[in-house]
Amino acid sequence: SGKWGRAMAILKEFEEKCGTPDGKLRQVADAMDVEMHAGLASEGGSKLKMLISYVDNLPSGDEAGLFYALDLGGTNFRVLRVHLGGKEKGVINQEFEEVSIPPHLMIGSSEGLFDFIASALAKFVSSEPEEFHPPPGRQRELGFTFSFPVRQTSIASGTLIKWTKGFNIEDVVGEDVVGELTKSMQKIGLDMRVSALVNDTIGTLAGGRFYNQDVIAAVILGTGTNAAYVERANAIPKWHGPLPKSGDMVINMEWGNFRSSHLPLTEYDIALDTESLNPGEQIFEKLISGMYLGDIVRRALLKMAEEADFFGDTVPPKLKVPFILRTPDMSAMHHDTTPDLKVVGNKLKDILEISNTSLKMRKTVVELCDIVATRGARLAAAGILGILKKTGRDTVKAGEKQQKTVIALDGGLYEHYTKFRACLESTLNELLEEEVAKSIVIEHSNDGSGIGAALLAASHSQYL
Numbered sequence: 001s002g003k004w005g006r007a008m009a010i011l012k013e014f015e016e017k018c019g020t021p022d023g024k025l026r027q028v029a030d031a032m033d034v035e036m037h038a039g040l041a042s043e044g045g046s047k048l049k050m051l052i053s054y055v056d057n058l059p060s061g062d063e064a065g066l067f068y069a070l071d072l073g074g075t076n077f078r079v080l081r082v083h084l085g086g087k088e089k090g091v092i093n094q095e096f097e098e099v100s101i102p103p104h105l106m107i108g109s110s111e112g113l114f115d116f117i118a119s120a121l122a123k124f125v126s127s128e129p130e131e132f133h134p135p136p137g138r139q140r141e142l143g144f145t146f147s148f149p150v151r152q153t154s155i156a157s158g159t160l161i162k163w164t165k166g167f168n169i170e171d172v173v174g175e176d177v178v179g180e181l182t183k184s185m186q187k188i189g190l191d192m193r194v195s196a197l198v199n200d201t202i203g204t205l206a207g208g209r210f211y212n213q214d215v216i217a218a219v220i221l222g223t224g225t226n227a228a229y230v231e232r233a234n235a236i237p238k239w240h241g242p243l244p245k246s247g248d249m250v251i252n253m254e255w256g257n258f259r260s261s262h263l264p265l266t267e268y269d270i271a272l273d274t275e276s277l278n279p280g281e282q283i284f285e286k287l288i289s290g291m292y293l294g295d296i297v298r299r300a301l302l303k304m305a306e307e308a309d310f311f312g313d314t315v316p317p318k319l320k321v322p323f324i325l326r327t328p329d330m331s332a333m334h335h336d337t338t339p340d341l342k343v344v345g346n347k348l349k350d351i352l353e354i355s356n357t358s359l360k361m362r363k364t365v366v367e368l369c370d371i372v373a374t375r376g377a378r379l380a381a382a383g384i385l386g387i388l389k390k391t392g393r394d395t396v397k398a399g400e401k402q403q404k405t406v407i408a409l410d411g412g413l414y415e416h417y418t419k420f421r422a423c424l425e426s427t428l429n430e431l432l433e434e435e436v437a438k439s440i441v442i443e444h445s446n447d448g449s450g451i452g453a454a455l456l457a458a459s460h461s462q463y464l
């Protein structure tokens, strides 16, 4: 019918606007490289903040002792205890507890959030057996993974620049987050010292390096997205401190805030951004990360319902609810292998209260998921190519033995969204010359961020 044709025209137009041919991805990678240079040149020189992490030494593998980590950066936070064995023993043991953050605390007050975290830490510590108690006079030490943009002032302090990923607690912006956490810990008598403040990308990089010395960058694809990599300190014009002995400095790119005229933005992306908590910001993140992919699919479906009666004469009311279609549900529909797309049918019914969908309609929904996931995964690959360009690892150097390059990846989206992950990996291969592609490995750094923060707490211990 005419209506079906109209729906297909909307789908087709969406697909075209989301297109990411190799040429476009190369432009995105080049723009990323240019912005990386600009962000390193001067404070505020680019949308890419290229934050200096104060991490100038990555783990050697010799770190030893009992350390704690706290991972805050999305919907859950985790408390970990990591027992490091030193040379050749690696991680002897690790235990963690996960706590979900009550939504009202994500948009409440600083005190509310940090008191909640401190009390979860205290609970974790108080249930420890005797053998884990530190000797008298010795403090427990903690690596704090705080995955929001922070202007570091030292390895263990830094002020929050802005919230992302649905957090919005105004009185923390501009404050030292370690100071805030420490205040809350002191209030309840928890004797613990934050010896390293990092974000999840830095933690993942450190954790990855502990196991594999060829790791030079880390990328997170979870609720949000970000990347960190090892830069030469003398290639950072805005760094006026002493040159570190290692000659290296880890840079937290905050790549979620990248934007470029080459990014394929559709009307749905623009509306999503406008209606978001942080309009005009985190544009790259809004195209590729787990918080947003499902909602882009919802928006396209809503348009088809409104303008082409895709679900019949009335627009299903649930389809108008922002973020009702979550990325894990989108992923489940995208991976549906049943001949009649039963999973898609059930998700539409359970989440959007749309029943009696035809196979044709379900197939269209899967196509929408594919368009959105493919665009996100291919853009993430282009971002990685940008880092390879900046570090000179995107080409074969004549007469030189090709060095191995490992990129550590982590995050729920990368871990669980199989088609996204496969597309990212194949796209990166497709963008690289064969010789180079052979030297570059993407490694899943399972939970590297927690271990990484504990490792950095160890290497910055007050007792060394």
Ligand code: ADP
Residues within 6 Å of the ligand: 073, 074, 075, 076, 221, 222, 223, 224, 289, 290, 291, 327, 328, 329, 331, 332, 410, 411, 412, 413, 416, 417
């Ligand atoms: P965070 O980024 O909040 O620290 P994670 O790295 O665990 O946490 O990522 C969680 C995100 O991963 C979720 O917000 C969701 O978008 C995405 N995710 C989780 N499970 C799946 C799944 N099965 N399929 C697709 N995406 C998923």
Ligand code: MG
Residues within 6 Å of the ligand: 073, 074, 147, 200, 222, 411
């Ligand atoms: Mg995380």
